[in-house]
Amino acid sequence: MSPATRRKPRKSYHHGNLRRALLDEALATIRDRGVEGLTLREIGARLGVSRTALYRHFADKSALLTAVATEGFRLLREDLVSSWERGKGPAEQQAMGVAYIRFALRNPSHYRVMFSHFVDPALQHPELATEAAAAFQALVDSIVELQRQQFLRPDDPVLMARHVWAVVHGVAMLAIDGQVCEPGAVEQLTGYALERLRTGIARTAPEA
Amino acid sequence: MSPATRRKPRKSYHHGNLRRALLDEALATIRDRGVEGLTLREIGARLGVSRTALYRHFADKSALLTAVATEGFRLLREDLVSSWERGKGPAEQQAMGVAYIRFALRNPSHYRVMFSHFVDPALQHPELATEAAAAFQALVDSIVELQRQQFLRPDDPVLMARHVWAVVHGVAMLAIDGQVCEPGAVEQLTGYALERLRTGIARTAPEA
DNA sequence: ACCTGAACACCGTTCAAGT
């Protein structure tokens, strides 16, 4: 064995995208062991880099989590906009609700960090605040459009958007926290909650 | 100064209810600095007690947080039942919704620990699972009664309860996370969300 | 019974030093 073939077969430096590798390793660790089980030292060890290599890409642990949350809001917004822009009608808004809850279930690590207040209070980081606001704005936009189409009550769209957000956020949290554990129960709750939500904010009763 | 008058004027042992004092100090620290800012050493120091005194009352840090969560579910259930039993009608169910959100706002430390997954996954502690189930059951009971009174749709009461829970939980989380920060916005969202929720699950349209 | 201080293994972070 030459000295080059060690436990970690690696060139002297970590090549290319260490930042992305750190984010991915953090996401995997959060998925497996939760946010409080995340340690910077173990991330470095798993990637075969020094404990301090991370500080070349993130100011500290909080900055790493902030980056996770920021990326999460961007991915969520992309999912929501993608669903909405297929037709910009009532069916697409229902699809947005499904997409929101599916995002949380498929990206629980992102979702937990986004909403579990592990980042600095009051969204101090401007990037994070911008992405979070953009995701919320996608919801407001769809509500304004459906109000224009006379499908929704003419209430304050921001207030209505907060209500819609509360519903899908509540379902998502119950789902990823395992509070709804029977097989199919998440899908059942998603469908029921979105249908009751629609009835609650619709301009006219569906039978009218 | 005699040796008895030290920095911490205290009898040799902590008298009486150290367990309660530890819980209260933990709640205050969580309120001021968040769950991740909670350290057992500082709690002991603040109470003028050794770092290890806590282990006479709690197995470990997780057990302390589990106790906080368990107490939170008990207090929440008491608030909900108290609101409901004033009349067991539609107005009292609305009051339960208000009480739920007010509980979260008045006891944010309890609420965060209850729902932020700082306790063992899958609610391993039977006491915690029992209290959480009891709080949920109070909601199911009120739904069954209002269905019997023909005020609510005759859907599966557990499914409807999960939906109602998702709505109030979503509003509560947005509120205590400071996502709704303008003065009066929380009360506005609470009133709006509960009214839209009622419309969504009511048996008949209110105008009929 | 309840509490204490020393000790152990661990963590985030800093820094002078390497390539």
Added chain:
DNA sequence: ACCTGAACACCGTTCAAGT
């Protein structure tokens, strides 16, 4: 530029010892 190893202050937890 990017990475490294040693060092520092901190934390949860254990344990033999005190009253």
